[in-house]
Amino acid sequence: MKFELRDTDSCIANALRHIMIAEVPTIAIDLVEIEGNSSVLNDEFISHRLGLLPLTGERAMSMRFSRDCDACDGDGQCEYCSVELN
Numbered sequence: 799m800k801f802e803l804r805d806t807d808s809c810i811a812n813a814l815r816h817i818m819i820a821e822v823p824t825i826a827i828d829l830v831e832i833e834g835n836s837s838v839l840n841d842e843f844i845s846h847r848l849g850l851l852p853l854t855g856e857r858a859m860s861m862r863f864s865r866d867c868d869a870c871d872g873d874g875q876c877e878y879c880s881v882e883l884n
């Protein structure tokens with residue numbers, strides 16, 4: 799989506815930005831298993847940074863919060879509330 803906003807305060811633009819970010823369904827990386835790390839960054843730093851990435855896609859629209867998932871009783875280990883990336 800592209801749009802142009804004119805003749806308004808930056809606080810209005812910031813409010814619109816916050817609303818748009820909140821309304822786009824995203825998933826986040828919650829569990830990271832690192833098999834080997836030869837970088838200068840430690841595993842916890844990399845895991846934390848991965849968790850900050852908002853991931854979006856068509857599938858994110860239909861996913862459930864793991865705490866509300868009745869298919870796995872909130873374990874977060876089923877196809878309705880989790881995705882595994884390798």
Ligand SMILES: [Zn+2]
Nearest residue numbers: 867870876879
């Ligand atoms: Zn589930």
